[in-house]
Every structure is written in C-alpha cells, then in structure tokens.
Amino acid sequence: MRLEARGIWFRAGRVPLVAGADVRVEPGEFVAVVGANGAGKSTLVRLLAGDLRPGEGEVLLGGRPLAEYRAAELALLRSVLPQQSRIEFSFTVRQVVEMGRSPHRGRGQDPAADARAVEAAMRAADVAELAERAYPGLSGGEQSRVCLARVLAQETPVVLLDEPTAALDIRHQHQVLGVVRGLAMQGRAVLAVLHDLNLAAAYATRVVAMHRGAVAADGPPAEVLRAEVLSRIYEHPVEVVRTGTPERLVVLPRHELPPALPTGTG
Amino acid sequence: MDRWRGARRALVLLLAACAAAGAFAAAACGGDDDDEAATPAATATQASSATATPPATPTPAVAAEARPVLPAKVKDKDGQEITVSDVSRIVVLNGDLTEVVYALGLGENVVGVDTSATYPPEAQQKPKIGYQRSLNAEGILSLQPTVIIGSELAGPPAVIEQVKSAGVPVVLFKTVSSLDDVTRKINDVATALGVPNRGKLLAAQTKQEIDEAVALAAKATSKPRVAFLYLRGSTTQVIMGKGSGADVLITAAGAIDAGAEAGVTGSKPLTPEALVAAAPDVILVLTAGLQSVGGVDGLLQIPGVAQTPAGQQKRVVDFDDQYLLGLGPRAGKALMDLVKALHPELGG
Amino acid sequence: MATRAETIARGAGAAWRWRLAALPTLAMLLGAAVLLNLVIGAVRVPPTAVLGVLLDHLGLPGVLEYTQQQEAVVWNIRVPRTLLALVVGAGLATAGCALQGIFRNPLADPGIIGVSSGAALGAVGIIILGIAPLGAWSTPAAAFGGGLALTLMVYVLSRRDGRTEVVTLVLTGVALNAIAGGIIGFALFFATDAQLRNVVFWQLGSVGGATWPNVRPAIVLASCAVLPLLRYGHRLNLLALGEREAYHLGVDTERLRLEVIALAALATAAAVSFAGIISFVGLVVPHMLRLMLGPDHRRLLPASALLGAAAIALADLAARTVVAPAEMPLGVVTALAGGPYFLWLIHRTRRAQGGWG
Secondary structure, eight states: OOEEEEEEEEEETTEEEEEEEEEEEOTTOEEEEEEOTTSSHHHHHHHHHTSSOOSEEEEEETTEEGGGSOHHHHHHHEEEEOSOOOOSSOOBHHHHHHHTTGGGTTSSOOHHHHHHHHHHHHHHTTOGGGTTSBGGGSOHHHHHHHHHHHHHHHOOSEEEEESTTTTOOHHHHHHHHHHHHHHHHTTOEEEEEOSOHHHHHHHOSEEEEEETTEEEEEEOHHHHSOHHHHHHHHTSOEEEEEETTTTEEEEEEOOOOOOOOOOOOO | OHHHHHHHHHHHHHHHHHHHHHHHHHHHHHHHHHHHHHOOSOEEOSTTSOBOOOOOOOOGGGGGOSSOOSSEEEEOTTSOEEEEOOOSSEEEOSHHHHHHHHHTTOGGGEEEEOTTOOSSGGGGGSOBOOOTTSOOHHHHHTTOOSEEEEETTOOOHHHHHHHHHTTOOEEEEOOOOSTHHHHHHHHHHHHHTTOHHHHHHHHHHHHHHHHHHHHHHHTOSOOOEEEEEEEETBTEEEEEOBTSSHHHHHHHTTOEEHHHHTTOBSEEEOOHHHHHHHOOSEEEEEHHHHHHTTHHHHHHHSTTGGGSHHHHTTOEEEEOHHHHHOOSTTHHHHHHHHHHHHOGGGOO | OHHHHHHHHHHHHHHHHHHHHHHHHHHHHHHHHHHHHHHOSSSOOOHHHHHHHHHHHTTOTTSSOOOHHHHIIIIIIIHHHHHHHHHHHHHHHHHHHHHHHHTTOTTOOGGGGTHHHHHHHHHHHHHHHTOOTTGGGHHHHHHHHHHHHHHHHHHHHTEETTEEOHHHHHHHHHHHHHHHHHHHHHHHHTOOHHHHHHHHHHHHOOSTTOOHHHHHHHHHHHHHHHHHHGGGHHHHHHHHTOHHHHHHTTOOHHHHHHHHHHHHHHHHHHHHHHHOOOOSHHHHHHHHHHHHHOSOHHHHHHHHHHHHHHHHHHHHHHHHHTTTTSOOOHHHHHHHHHHHHHHHHHHHHHHHHTSOO
C-alpha cells in the first residue's frame, strides 16, 4: 500500500513548518527522512500519520485521502512510532505491546495469532526479557524499544517511525534498523526519521532530505547524501567518503576546535 | 538504654499532663454549660439597665388536667388532621417546642430532643437526635416514640416520610413569627398531646405576660433605635431586619428595629455602612454571639460599631438565644426584660 | 542474580493471583457490606425479621415473623438507604476512575470537570432562594441540572476547531470551579442561619434521605452511566499510552473524551444530587485499586464500582450507628476513615517500589 503526500503545507500560527512537501513511500521501500532541527521532519510524520491535517495539499493512503478514513480503519493500515511516549500508569511491557494488537480485536482473529505476534514483536525489538517489568521504570532506550515492539505487533502495511534509534546504543541501533529494513523487504512501506546520516546511508532504500519545510533532495542514498547537498541543508560543512568493501558511505561533519586557551599562571 | 528510659518517662509525663489538662477542660466546660443552663435570661451589659433573673418554668397549668385525654386529634401545618393516641414517649424535633412540652408538664414523657433544645436544663439530658434539619429516621425510631412533634423546618422531608411509614404520628406545626401566634403554638402542642386545658391556661398566662410587657412599653418616653446583630465569631456577622423574629419583639417593646428601617429584610452582612445607615441607639445580640466576638470590648472592635450612638454609649443588650427567639411560654417574660433593658427611664 | 529473578517471579505470581481474585473478593466485600447494613441499625431488628421482611417483599409472605415497625425500618429505611449508598459509591468511584483515565492523571476526580461545583451551585441556589418549584425534588433536580450544565460549559469553552486539549480542559475546569465557588460564596453571604445549616448539611453529604421514590430514579440514572462506562476499559488503556498513540491504534480520542466525560458527569450528578457532596471516594477508591491491581482499566472500572459501593455502604453504616440516635455526615466518615488508610497505602507502596517510578 502506497502512502503519498502531495504539496502539503502546515503552519503553526503564521510560521510554515511544512511548506509544499511532496513525499511518496511505496511498498518495499524504506525511506529515511533527514534534515536539520526544525526542518519539519516530525511535522511531516504527524501529517502522514493523520494526527495533523495539512492546511493545503493532501495525503493519500492507498489512493484514498487520509481524511476519509476512520481512526479504526487507519489503525489496521498504518502504525506510528512517535518520538517519545510517556505513560502515567505502570503498565507492564507485555501489556503495552499487547495494546498494539488492539486494532485487530473483534475481527474474528485467532487469539493465538495475537499472542504469536506479540511474542515476535518483543523478540524483534529485544524486549522479551523485560516482558513483566513496568514501563515507567525502564530506561529511555528500553522504553523506546518497547514502543517499537508495540508498533511491530500492530502488523500494518505502512509503518511510520519518528527517530526510532534516538535513545539506543550502537548494538540496538543496528538491530532495530535491521528489523525495520526487514519490514520493507516483506513488502511494507516504511518511512523513518533518522538523525544519524550513516545509519540512513546503511539501511534506507531512499533518502528524503528536508530543508525549511520543503523537500530539498529525494533519491537513493548515494545521490542525496552528497557533500554539497548536506552542507547546504545542515548549513555546516560536511564531507562524504566512500570506504571499505563492499563500499560504504560515511558522512563526516567537519569540525573546528576553539583556539586553545593561553595557559596562564592561574 | 538510659536514653530510652528517659524518653519513656517523658512520654508518661506528657500523657499524664494531657489527661489532666483534658479533665480540667472538661470540668471547665461542664461548668460553663451549667451556668448557661441556669441563667438563660437577659443580662443587660449597660450599668443602668435591669438584669433579669431566670424565670422558672410555669407549672400551674399542669393542674388543669390530671392526665392527657386520648386519642387526641390535631391539625398540622397543612391542615391535615392527625390522631395521636399515646403520648407516653414524645420526640420533639426543635427547641422551642421542647420548651412548650415541658411547660405543659409532659417533660417526663420526652424521650428525644434535637440539638437546639437548650431549655429547660433537664431537656439537655435527653437523647439527642441531631439537628432538626438533618434528622435520621432510624435514630428517631430507635427511641420507640409514640408521637413526634416538630416545626415545618424539620427534615429532610424524606426522613419525615420514613418515620411516618413506621406508623408513628408526626405532627409538624407552622413556625411562629409574631407574638399573636405564641398562644396558637401553645394550644396546638397542647391539643396534639391531649392536654388542651393545660394549653388554654398556659396560653392565657403567657398572653397576660405579653400584654403586661406591652402595656409597660406604652408608658415609655423614649423610642430607641435597636439593631439586632447576629454574630458567630469573625466569619458570620450580619445585621438582622424584617422577619428575623427579633423585629416583632423590638417593635412590641416600643422601640424601632433599626435594621428593618434601614431596609434590611432577613439579614444583611454587617458592614460599617450598614451600621451607620441603621444608626442604632442600642445593639441587641445573642449571648453566645457576644461571647464569640469576645464580649462587649470585642463587639466594639467590629468596624463601624464604635461610631454608632450605641457604640459610643456602650449600650449593648444580650439575650439567650432560646429565651429571646423561642416565642414560647417565656415570650412575655423575655419581652418584659427587653422593655426594661431598652427603656432605662422605666426604672426597671 | 538468580535469586533476585526468582523473588521477582514469585512476587509477580502472587500479584497475579491476587489480581485474578480481586473482583470476586470485592464482590464478597460488597455483599457483606450490604448484609451488615440491613441487619445493623439504631433500631434492633433480629436477622430473622430482616429476612422475613425481605422474603415478604420478594413474594414469599409469612415465612418469618416481624412487626410493622420492623418492616418500616427494614423496607422503607434500610433497604432504600443501602441501595442509594451503593449507587452513589459505584457512581462516584467509577466516574473518578474513568476520568483519571481520560485525563491520564491519577489525581483527576469528578470535580475536575466541574460537575460537583455545578451541582453545589444548583443546590445552594435552590436552598438560598428558598423556592421549591418541584417540591421535594427541587434540590436534587437543581443539583443534577447544575452539575451537567457546568460540565457542558467546561467542555464547550475548552473546545476549539472541533478539538479539546486535556490541558485546556483542566484549566477551564479550574476557572469555572473557581467562578462557581465564588458565586456560592456570594450567595452564602446572604443566607440565613437556617439556610447555611442546610447548605453545610448538603455539602457534607448523606444518603439518609433515601426513600423508594427517590432511590428508583437514582438507580436508573446511575446505571445508565456506570454500566456503559464499564465498557471503556480497553480504550482508556490505549489512551494511557498517549493521545496520539491511542489515535494510531484506532481510538477516536475526541469522541472517547466526549462520551466518557458525559457519562462520568451523569454518574456524578446522579450521586451528588441525591446524596450531596461526598468527597474522597471518586479520587481515592480508583487510586487505591490502581495501587493494588495495576493500571488495567478493564479491571479497574468494575473494581471501582464494587469497592466504591462497598465503601459508601460501610461508611454510612458507621455514620448512622456511631452517634445514634443522631447521625454523622457521610463525608466526615469517608474522609476520616479513608484518609488514614490511603496514607498507609501510599507509604507502603513507596517503600515497596522505592518511589512511583
């Protein structure tokens, strides 16, 4: 199922957060959205998820305007991982992941299938060992993986992820993105906001670079993740090197240390 | 170890001190209660005015009927006829009716009273059923009453219905708001309890006392302006006016109800402006209210009071709540005390 | 390490068993509370007479003997009073639980949406105006209308572009509660002593005014609110994940909020209008249960209904027997009995968990 945004605008007051963006995600694709802080990445995800309605333009899911779907229909078609989830009440990890199955409730589904989906999701996100722990007591990275497990358990054709790796250690970053890439390989349409350009380069099938609310570049990682594009959208000098076998893209921001302080007598 | 023992000794001492203080306080309170019960009459604070002695419960009326004549029929506030066939166990739902029942010589039959029953003192020893507006049906029934009398204020209405459904006659009378109604109230209660002749005698005696007081008031040469202030500490301070119950007594005593004249109906918050507008020569308060603001000195601290003529001359008259506002068998005596307190020229 | 894991597993097992047994246990507690309420009271009625009265009214006359007074006490006083206590307790606690879920805040209570102050405003207005257009029904009707009206105002005023934000809702509630409180204070300024006493009596709450004619509508109104509310457990669980998350999982959050607020307002208004303000139950009963049973609203909602009903029934039993033949205000009992227990529970939970995390 294809997800498509056509010329969408969204303003907070008078400030445009998303300014005429065109974004498309096809089944089997893993689209990474990159860009500087405030480029409109999260707002784009919220517009694609249906949390926000675009002021102009439209979002189509499977060719049908998103606004025409009821919440319950939508929940069977797309799942969303928001940036961070605070839960006031101390549900266990298993309870939280089980809630991901809730759109499938009352649809004559075999309860064993639900249980299997929950177990598989918890294993994929590496939270099976935390199953009986209370969510509020977990670390930020653990909470983030539990939320990912909930999204995986929802088993939808379209998956939207807002910074799924932000709080994760290196092992879990790669493990999670491996799982996400796997979703795309199963034929799902996946879009994820990623801050780490090297991860985007390694896992995404396509990269969308956003700059001031608009799409600045859109194409395969090798095309978008070029020094001049990145330097422009991040407004910071960036180098891109190709290294290793098989060849990998590595993004290296330039840095300048402040001049050393003169060593005084104190 | 030593420290622990020391702490324990301190604790024991503390407890003992608490117990002693508690007992002392209780004794002191008990004493207060007794005082109040024994002297419910007016005590005019002004040096020149009379201090009335507590009138005894009138009993001569009891002689009129040896025993209640039953069954008795009586009309209640809604004009419905109610039959009372047994007055051996009476529950009275408010204080001024309790006073009437005792004056009719049926105090021994009373098995329960409400918290407003402060007179006569014996009534305070009876089981309390709570306040007349927040009654408890099963509590009343547990006293095994044969008849229940009260005013139209008794409630909640549902509780009255519950009590009636247990087959106990409940007789509720209209509240009394004028001196003329006092005799009606006495006669109503007497009729309900099967002692109509005692009622007639008591009513006549009360009427006579009221008339005497009114006659004395007519001889007065002054016509002071009287403001009736209702005080409950610093939180509730209002000036009463038309319809307060006290206004009929003030008028009958040959004085002007300054609150009513200043346009107060019911009550109005006590503000310096309201007091200046009322410009009272005398301030009338309830004894408990005066105590709650710290006596006359405290009263004079209330903004505006010191500026009134009454405040300047310290003319403050305080009456017991039930005595002044009961409008029962003691109404004539209370009125007489009020006349004397308001008109020092009568030489009371 | 292994021992610690075992301990945790054992603890979890015990907790799990208790959670399974919780609803039947609460139902038994409720049954016991009802039984005590029917048998104990200022008037001594032997249990056989109580049973006789009940059997008679259930269509089995003449099985056991009783007097007319015993019948009046049991059937006209204790049974309606107990039923009203159950309805009021279940209504307030279920409404509180649902609102805590909707606001995603364990400190929310039925007062937050203005229903209590609206009801108080209605009741105080009627008492102080001294009018009774509907006779004995005037105060309940005014309280009911006031409660629903103020809730509606809170909702309408916090709505913008077809959406209501929780923070706006809470702040609007705070503002309108303050305004209602101000109006009540203003009105009380002009009240007579007797009216003040009536207002205080109403505000402290009581189920003493229960009679068959007013228990029936109370049962109907509260059931119309409580029974549907029990079906919102799953959606409230999803809402606990967050507003957006719930929407992503298929919950129409705007509709959920409207429906739950409306039902909770109905339940609270039904309780408050017949029994006055009974504080504490709506806030504390769901909270206690959350500490004991965990956060799953599918279990919390029915448990709140059961424990709320039992709590008010037991509190009323104390209110009408401790100072008999007079009675204590119900609100005083719930606060004095519930407060210390709640403190103990908080203390114990903090010690066991090392905090709320």
